[in-house]
Amino acid sequence: MISDGQFAADLFCNVKFLRISCYFDVSAIFPISFLRRFYNLEGLDVVFCNFKELASFESEVHEDKYMSITTPKIKKLKLDLVNNIRHLWKLDSPLDHICASLECLELWQCNNLINLGLDLSFFETLTTLDVWKCNGMSELITSFKVQSLVCLVTMRIRECEMMREVVASDEGETSYEIVFRALKHLELHCLQRLVSFCLGNYTLRFPSLEQVTLSQCPRMKNFYQGVLSTPQLHKVQLTATDFRGRWAGDLNATVEQLYKEQVGYRGLKNLKLSDFPELINIWSRNPQEMLDFTTLKFLEVCDSNNLRYIFNLSMVFRLGQLRQMEIKRCNNLEQVIKEEDSITMVEEAITDNSKIINIFPRLQSITVESCPDITSFYLGSKGLECPSLLEIKIANCSNMTTLISTFSRDEDKESIIGDEVDNVSTFFSNKVSFSFNKSSFIHLSHG
Template sequence: MLEVVNDKSEIFPLGFLEIFRNLEKLEVRSSSYKEIFSNGDIVKYAPMLECIKSLKLWKLPDLKYMWRQESEMDSILQNLEILEVWWCDDLINLVPSSVSFQNLTILELWYCRGLKTLLAPSTAKSLVRLEKINVEGCEMMTEIIASEVDVAENEIIFRKLEFLSLENLESLTSFCSGNSTFKFPSLEDLFVIDCPKMKIFSTGVLQTPSLNKVRQKRGVDEGFWQGDLNATIKWLSKEKNVQSFEEDCDHPVMHHLG
């Protein structure tokens, strides 16, 4: 395991990894990087990067990309199992759309306030081993899987995903607004907490055979269900609006006349 802290460089010094040929866990914190993996010498360092199973990026306020759209870099983290990104407010794009993560099991994104979508559909299709998604505090995020314009119907199967949490996402309108078919055969735990603009889960065909509730509180097993996931999200949205209206009526604005 390697931790890199308080580096003022703009690009992560890949050459530094040459002395860590069996590196499995990389944690980068409180540094000034705009990119983690630059295209310059990526072929040279690819064998070392392929060993990494866990990547955690914390408090990187200048980070715009993990890496840019470059075909020769699409397989540099093929054995990655855990990806956590915290407090990276300038992040424009988590990974290029051409990237696949066939071994990823845990994906967590916290308080990346500038990111508008989490993944491209092509990357989402590759997540055949993903078990957990946790997204919280990303105030500009409008959808988790980006919708694609002028694309024929797409089928995305999260075959092993058991846990999905969407929390404190004030701009989120849906998991995906495109026409993709989503299948979640193993999904049992779904949290939707403080997502005030979310009125539907997805607009395409949706299958969640193992899901029987949507939870709105941590540490509470109780949830809500209205026959299917989209109907439940719609119902919760209406209930929230009714509750907000009732609260406004209970606390009328006082007008003071001079």
């Protein structure tokens, strides 16, 4: 770390932006005193560092009056991949002075960050708050602290896996009014556990709110169940470019309608099906009812006893982006892909009179574990080809005697499968090819 006395006091006085990155010593202390050399600093980025805190939580006294005078007051702070940090800082720490005029706060990929928390004075000047991939957050801020966000104009919360509500209740408080006076733009994106903006008993008022963008929040049944006022809002956008938007008379009614239509599942890239019991019920009844999953890249199906198969054959044509599939502990599962009684749609998809169907064009990995009733990945009259497949792992599936009923491999591809499997030939026959490359392998275990 740079020593404080290493440079002349005025060497950095004209620097407007500072980036601290790639410092991995977990015992390191954030160089708070060194920042006083940057008299006119306006922007500070802390990226890919192991700092546990940006300033000590113990009450600290400035070294001297000179430090208070020369310490900069930044307007923008960004923390990106600062994974060890749990809280930002406490009132009366040196950073409290540095961020006294903070306007923009970006918190990206800080997975141990619990919430904004603590007594942060900069809330009163903050106009933009952007939170992305902070997977340790179950809420953003408590209801008492939110009263300080008097200047907040834009709030974006995206891809936070554990986020259940944005505003959480403070313990022991009575109901009161919460007003976001200046908030105009609100974006909630890919928050798979979010059930409501707030679960407390308050009156929520958004007198300036003009734009709400809501996407990939499949559990959000309503925006807020209590008293809600949004006089300037007349639509909910599904994307930033969805200028027409949706509107059912008010914000709550619109969110409820989107939930009933299962719009929140559109555009999902990662789906853990076990997290959505209501979705499993639909899936087990008829996978054809499922909405557009053309963007899905990762699918995990675990601990389900309701599914006898995952896909029917016609459904797989909509999964062109799927890269990874994991199926574990599904006791009644018999096949992964089932061929329908009528395969007209499948036959129409084959344009070259071939009996081989190219499915999952980007699928690279298949894992099937601890599914005692499964007998095959696919049994059907058509052959399947997965041109990008790199890895197949089958473990603890004692009744699985056939992976694919129709499968062919060239002699040079057979050598890639590996010496650990003695009965590979029983898993494949002679019609379809998985296009293995040189890094491909298959692991079969019935332990």
